[in-house]
Amino acid sequence: MNRKYILPLLLLLQIVIVKTLSLFPQFVENWYSKGLYPKIAFVSRKLFGWIPFSTGDIMYFILIFFLLRWIWNHRKGFFKNWKTNGLAILSWFSVFYFCFNLLWGMNYYRVPLHEKLAIKKEYSLEQLEAFTTKMIAKTNALQMQITGNDSLAVEIPYTEKEIFHLALKGYQHLPQNLQEFQYKNKSIKASLFSYPLSYMGFGGYLNPFTNESQVNVLKPKYNCPMTTCHEMAHQTGIGSESECNFIGFIAAIKNEDIYFQYSAYNFITRYCLGNLEKIEEGKSKLYFEKINKGVIKNFDENEAFWESYHTPIDTFFEYFYDNFLKLNQQKDGLESYSKFVGLMIGYEELSD
Template sequence: MKRKFILPVFLLIQIIVVKTIGLFPDFVENGYSKGFYPKLAFVSRKVLGWLPFSFGDVIYFILILLLFRWIWKHRIGFFKEWKDNGLAILSWVSVFYFFFHLLWGMNYYRIPLHEKLNIEKEYSVDQLKVFIEKMLVKTNALQLQITKNDSVAVVIPYSHDEIYNLALKGYENIPSDLQEFRYEVKSIKSSLFSYPLSYMGFGGYLNPFTNEAQVNYLKPKYTSPLTTCHEMAHQTGIGSESECNFIGFVTAAKNEDLYFQYSAYSFALRYALHNLEMIQEGSSESYLKRINKGVLKNFEENRAFWKEYQTPINTFFEYFYDNFLKANQQKDGMEGYSKFVGLVIGYKGVGSVP
C-alpha cells in the first residue's frame, strides 16, 4: 500500500473501532472514563495548568496558520490534483480523530449520568412550573442579598483568575453521589480566541488535546462562574453538554460564594423559562413580572451581548456543532444544553440543591 493511503485507511478503521467500542458503554465507563482518562488528564493539567496562557490556543493558532499556508501553496490546480489533496486532508483528519478520542473523546460513549443516578429526565409541565418557582425565589433572594436593591444588576467584582480559583470551592462541596467528578489540579484559562468564540456563539470550550478549560472572557461576567464550572465538568470526563450544565449548576450552587450561587440559579431560571415557553407559548409572562428588575437587567445584558455577535458565522458553527454532537452520541445536539433542567428536577426531587 502506498504511504499516502495509510492514514486515510486508518481513519476508516478508527471510525469502525470507535463506533464498535461505543456500543459497550460499561467498558468505556470502567476502562476509559474511570481508568485511563483520569490518569492522562491529571498529567495534562499538571504539565500545562501552571501556564498563565492557553497553550492549546497557541497550538491551534499555529495549526490554523499552517492550514492557510497549505491552502495558499496548493491554490493553483487544487481541484486538478483533487486526489492527492483529498488524501492529504484525510490524513490530517485521521491524526486528529485518533488523538481526539485517545485524549478525551471516548467520554462521549460512557454510561449516561441519568442512568447512573436513576434520574427520570422527562418532567411534566407542573413539575417544571414548581421548579421555576423555586429558581425564581432563590434568584431574586440572591440578587437582593448581593445588591441590596432589587433594581440593580449583579456585577461580579472578581477578576477572571479569581473566578477560576473560586470555582474549585464548589467542586470541593460536590454531593457524595457525584464524588467521581471531584476536580483535581486546576487548568482553567481565559481563551485567546474569545472574539472568535463570541462570533461562534460559544461561552467556552474544553481543549481535548491539552485538557485546558477555556472561558470566553468577553461575555457578561455574571455568567462566568457557571461557564467555568461547566467546562471543568468536561475536564472530569463528561462529554454530554446537558450533564456538564447539570454538574456546573450543582457545583456553582454548592459554592459558598454568593456570586457563584447567583450565576447558577439565574442560569437555571433562564433555561427553565425558555423550556416552559417552548411547551406553552406565553406561559412565562406571569413569572417574568415577578422577577426582580436587577435580574432582568442581567438577562438583557446576556441577550444583548450574544445579539451583538449574531452573524452567519454563528449560524454556521451552531449547525456544525449541532451535527458534531449528534455524531458523538448526543442525539439532542445543541438542544442538549437545555436538557439539564430535567436532570436538576429529577435529582433527589425538585429543589433539593440548596
C-alpha cells in the same frame, strides 16, 4: 501498499472501532472514563495548567496557520490533483481523530449520568412550573442579598483569575453521589480567542488536546462562574453538554461564594423560562413577571452581548456544532444544553 493510503485507511478503521465501542458504554466507562482518561488528564493538566496563558489556543493558531499555508501553496490545480490532496486531508484528519478520541473524546460514549443516578430526565408541565417558581425565588433572594435593591443588576467584583480559583471550592463540596467528579489539578484559562468565540456564539470550550478549560472572558462577567464550572465538568470526563450544565450547576450552588450561587441560579432560571416557552408560547410570561428587575437587567445584559456579536458566522457554527453533538451520542444537538433542567428536577426528587 502505497504509504499515502495508510492513514486514510486507519481513519476508516478508527471510525469502526469508536462506533463499535459506543455500543458498550459500561466498557467505555470502566476502561476509559474511569481508567485511562484520568491518567491522561493528570499528565495534561500538570504539563499545561501552570502556564498562565492558553497553550491550546496557541496550538490551534499554529495549526490554522499551517493549514492556510498548505491551502495557499496547493491552490493551483487543487481540484485537478483532487486524489493526492484528498488523501493528504484525510491523513491529517486521521491523526486528529485519533488524538481527539484518545485524549478526551471517548467520554462521549460513557454511561449516561441519569442512568448512574437512577433519575428520570423527563418531567411534566406541573413539575417544570413548580421548579421554575423555586428557581425564581432563589435567584431573586440572591440578587436582593447581593445588591440590597431589587432593581439593581448584579456585578461581580472579581477578576477572571479570582473566579477560576474560587471555582475549585464548589467542586470540593459536591454531594456524595457525585464525588467521582471531584476536580484536581487546575487548568483554567481566559481564551485568547474570546473575540472569535463571541462571534461563534460560544461562552467557552474544553481543548481536548491540552485539557485546558477555555473561558470567553468578553461575555458578561456574572455568567463567568457558571461557565467556568461547566467547562471544568468537561475536564472531569463528561462529554454531554446537559450533564456538564448539571454538574457545573451543582458545583456553583455548593460554592460558599454568593456570586457563584447567583450565576448558577440565574442561568437555570433562564433555561426554565425557555423550556416553558417551548412547551407553550407565552407560558413563561406569568413567571417572568415574578422576577426582580435587577435579575431581568442581567438577562438583558446577556442578550444584548450575544446580539452584538450575531452574524452569519455564529449561525454557521451553531449548525456545525449541533451536528457535531448529534454525531457524538447527543441526539438532541444544541437542545441538549437545556436538558439539564430535567436532570435537576429528577435529582431534586431523588434528594427529597
